[in-house]
Amino acid sequence: MIFWMILFQAREAYYSGKPLIVDDMFDRVEMKLRWYGSKSVVKYPRCSIRRQSTYSDAEDDLSxxxxxxxxxxxxxxxxxxxxxxxxxxxxxxxxxxxxxxxxxxxxxxxxxxxxxxxxxxxxxxxxxxxxxxxxxxxxxxxxxxxxKDLVALKGACPNCGEEVFAFVKSDQPNNSPHRADCHVCESLLEFRTKVEQSNSRLGRQWVYGRIYLLSRRGRNRYQR
Ligand SMILES: [Zn+2]
Incomplete structure (x- = not known):
């Protein structure tokens, strides 16, 4: 329950532009909550001040x-x-x-x-x-x-909010992330996975991901 309080305080400070805790800490608290299956973890697209990027959460799509x-x-x-x-x-x-x-x-x-x-x-x-x-x-x-070397990630497009999904190889290091276009707004997206080893589920890995919005250096802005 202490995670809740930290998360809400941090979120307030974070979105008001004065980060109370650093991004990594914020990420770790979110990860912990997600690990416990909490629904309070944000799912909508948001921005990272440090990484100068827009991203949304992606989850393992079992279907x-x-x-x-x-x-x-x-x-x-x-x-x-x-x-x-x-x-x-x-x-x-x-x-x-x-x-x-x-x-x-x-x-x-x-x-x-x-x-x-x-x-x-x-x-x-x-x-x-x-x-x-x-x-x-x-x-x-x-x-x-x-x-779970190959996982299906499902999440909201950080640009238009429509649901997008992709099959991503999770055994690859993060230097070659999976890239795909959003099927609705055609913005370039990058799927990144984080793999957590779990001992409880028969040696299976626990995977969660993020969808980052990649800028096309303003090309698309003038095309449409
Ligand atoms: Zn989109």
């Missing part, structure tokens, strides 16, 4: 992550079926051949069964060449989603 995960699960199912179906068919054909060898007497029948087995092997090889990379890459993406 987007689930949507992406389900697509990758489908891709994984597709890849593994390409891998497995020819193998199962070949085994099935071989099993049928061993069951009824009496029916395939004659050189023509032998050639046909030989061709069928060559076909089966070809499909198996092709299937594993195409299917295995597809399946393994989808497994890697799903693992990344679980570990």
């Amino acid at each position: 987007q992550v689930f949507a992406l995960a389900s697509i990758w699960i489908l891709i994984f199912a597709f890849g593994s079926s390409i891998c497995l179906v020819p193998i199962i068919c070949t085994i099935g054909l071989a099993y049928q051949d061993t069951l009824g060898p009496a029916t395939s007497i004659g050189s023509q029948a032998n050639v046909l069964t030989f061709l069928a087995s060559v076909n089966g092997i070809l499909f198996t090889v092709l299937g594993s060449i195409i299917g295995y990379p597809v399946a393994s890459s989808s497994v890697r993406v799903l693992q990344g989603l679980w570990r």
Whole structure:
């Protein structure tokens, strides 16, 4: 509860232009509140005096992550079926051949069964060449989603306030942040993530982000 008081005092002073506590401290108090899941943490776009920037908060968008995960699960199912179906068919054909060898007497029948087995092997090889990379890459993406290496960030555009979202790699250092245009006002936005290690949630990381408004050096101001 002491966080509340600090935050409200600091916020008053901060927005009146006389910072009571430095930006970092303000950020840390906000982080703590967000960590405890408080709804009092500001969500609207605001300015940082020190960084001379406008930014808004972004949060982990689980629905987007689930949507992406389900697509990758489908891709994984597709890849593994390409891998497995020819193998199962070949085994099935071989099993049928061993069951009824009496029916395939004659050189023509032998050639046909030989061709069928060559076909089966070809499909198996092709299937594993195409299917295995597809399946393994989808497994890697799903693992990344679980570990939160790739997160969906959702927040308000600092310029127009519309909801924007992006998939951001959180394992990258902050020197290569994700940039995207707002789909409404077309201003250039930069998504930055902060990763907190949590011990409680099965080694998963806790991610929160910020959306910064980048100036295009006044180009857009005269274009519209
Ligand atoms: Zn916008």
